[in-house]
Amino acid sequence: MKLIAIAVDSSRNLRKLHERYQSPFPFIADKGAEISTAYKVYFTKDHPDPERTHDEFQDNHAIPSMFLINKDGIIGWRYIGTKEDRPVMSAIIEAIEKNL
Secondary structure (H helix, E strand, O other), rough: OOEEHHHHHOHHHHHHHHHHHHEEEEEEOOOOOOOHHHOOOOOOOOOOOOOOOHHOOOEEEEHHHHEEOOOOOEEEEEEOOOOOOOOOOHHHHHHHHHHH
């Protein structure tokens, strides 16, 4: 099992964030938002998130999300958050034990 962080940000900013928090897992820059778009968590003014009010987030944003993907590439669990909402570690551990 691997844990990675993917963010719509520059490699330089992610490198700084990785160093600041001394993260034990790698960060991947999704600068063009291709990964975020593929997982349907990236929205623009022309393609807003239908489940949230437009002014809840800025234009061109990725919603903080977590996915557990098994070795066959199937999503076993996902958590779509909000700007301030992140799942607690116990929920993540439970999801891993249950789905992977």
